[in-house]
Amino acid sequence: MAPNMFGSSATLYLETSHQEKSATEKASNQTLQSQKSSTQSKYKWRIVWRNVIAFVYLHLAAVYGIYLSFTAIKLQTTMWAIFLAIFGGMGITAGAHRLWAHRTYKAKWPMRFMLMIMQTIAFQNHIYEWVRDHRVHHKFTDSDADPHNAKRGFFFSHIGWLLLRKHPDVLRKGATVDMTDLERDPIVLWQKKLYIILVPLFCFILPVWVPCYFWNETLYYSWYSTLFRYAFSLNGTWLVNSAAHIWGYKPYDKNIGPTENKSVAIIAFGEGWHNYHHVFPWDYKAAEFGDYNMNITTALIDFCGRLGLAYDMKTVPVDVIKRRAKRTGDGTRYGGNEDSQSHGDHHNHEDMKWGWGDVDMKPEEIQEVHIINKSD
Template sequence: MSGSLTSLHSETSHQERSVTYEESSIQPKYEWKIVWKNVITLVYVHLGALYAIYLIFTAIKLQTNLWGIFFIYFGGLGVTAGAHRLWTHRTYKAKWPMRFMLMIMQTITFQTPIYEWARDHRVHHKFTDTDADPHNAKRGFFFSHVGWLLLRKHPDVIKKGATIDITDLKKDPIIIWQRKLYRLLVLLFSFVLPVWVPCYFWNETLLNSWHHNLLRYVITLHITWLVNSAAHMWGYKPYDKNICPTENKIVSILAVGEGWHNYHHVFPWDYKSAEFGNYSMNITTALIDFCARLGLAYDIKTVPVDMIKERANRTGDGTRYSEDKDSQNHGDHHSHEDMKRGWGNVDMKPEEIQEVNVINKSD
């Protein structure tokens, strides 16, 4: 997941200071260009979050803590079910009331407009863990977790990112509307509303409510960032052992179903972002299924078991569908050139399209 800090923070074109960096003998030198505005902002919100932790034990009311937890996951579902599975990967379609609500929920998280979020995440999927990946995990945990927001983008991100098709995003009226009014919407839904509610309804102090909201924001950011970092480093690779993304249960719990990352990078058009539909480990799937029952979500794509099994036996690490031991060692390697950004990608193979199961089809 992209999880860019903010539209303000993603302005990584500033050239305030540079140092020479060399990743390895394989990768060429290029200049680090630190975005000091992002550094200062991140330092401030983290200091505010630390102060909020102190206030939790000394002054903040229980209702405020419960409100913060609700807002973390209410907004988070706007990212997972909305920006990620709906708009980036087009794993299902949704009617406008659901789309509009998901847009508001995603705005709460203050992680750039959906247009930029989905664009950058498609680039991440197409060029996973290469220099063209905005948060290349091969550059280490810190870079993939947060460091990528503190530096100007690698030239390959801009160059190769320009090849990604985003025409559908440009034509979506809800995305256009959010992008046009983003600053106002973020001010209202990410700051005014969450700070005002505790003050008005249970007389929380403005100072306490403000800092508690900063804590809510920081927690949301780190949950999103863990998908970019931890879920690309630690875990099993049952579907493709040759790529970095892994199956990480802890990240899946925190990110309401987004940690089954090895599967997701192999089959990005599956609306579950996982092989299994266990709601306790994938609340996002539960939300989409619930909305489907209400008639709000339709044309939901998922991958048949036979295709999953064939791929796991062919390129997996043997932790799933491992009865065919010989298939684990025949040298069938998978590169970023085989990666897809989601449903409708021109690189999808005919058999991949034909064998996809579509649930709740539209007329």
């Protein structure tokens, strides 16, 4: 890892973590009634220049890494970078996202430990912080309390949210989201405690060292190949926050921002079926269909299920999906009501849930869930 690039915090989201943590703790004693639209008028952009510099360097280096991949870098090194991009990406999709953030299934400790290492390779903040931000995103989608509010435009929801201090609503309302399940997970806490050591080791040092040691790649080429892999992985994840909240269809609920985006689903290993995912965030497939061609994360979880490592995999019956689609969808999947083709901006954040275990889940929603590989 380049120490000057990331500073002493060992995360790309650099100066925000410690300050936001203290602000969140203070906010936890406040009620939701204290935040109204007045905060929006007082909110001013505060640029985090260290993040700006780091991301500019990363993306310029990634472009150079692409050029070198076609002109100088060995094929083995490029294949190694692709493998790590997929390996680390699945740590985000199957691990941080579907396992820890939404609790769509359970995993035994060997699988949880491996997913933690894979998620560390992806370097998108430690699991606890990733989950906290993601649960807030689901609970307050496309509002000021959403860390990457898509209503502020593609650039902001894609990368701009990491270049600015968070909106006060993110901190205030984020303090109301339950995180006690992660506070009881020793693997999550171990990663959080040692993250400053684990990130440089698994995201940069080992990925750079392997090509140099095993097939005599130069340090220079291996470094730029690693930065290309890292930037590609980040942007693949960010597309779920940006493109899949702007472009696509809304078969299940036309009144919310998230969409079904096939291109994002391919790039992000099955995470682009986003309208469905926000309507049923407790489904381990994060989609209505289990097609492995466009949802390889589901394939990984199913494979681990057959090995006995994954269990209590939650999904939603087809009849429940159809009823919801016909009632609130845009008509592109199952048809709908007479206003089904209306794509008006009627976002409703009063009935949003972050996943399985949200206190606002209705009894009928819990009863409707079908559980695969149910534990005794």
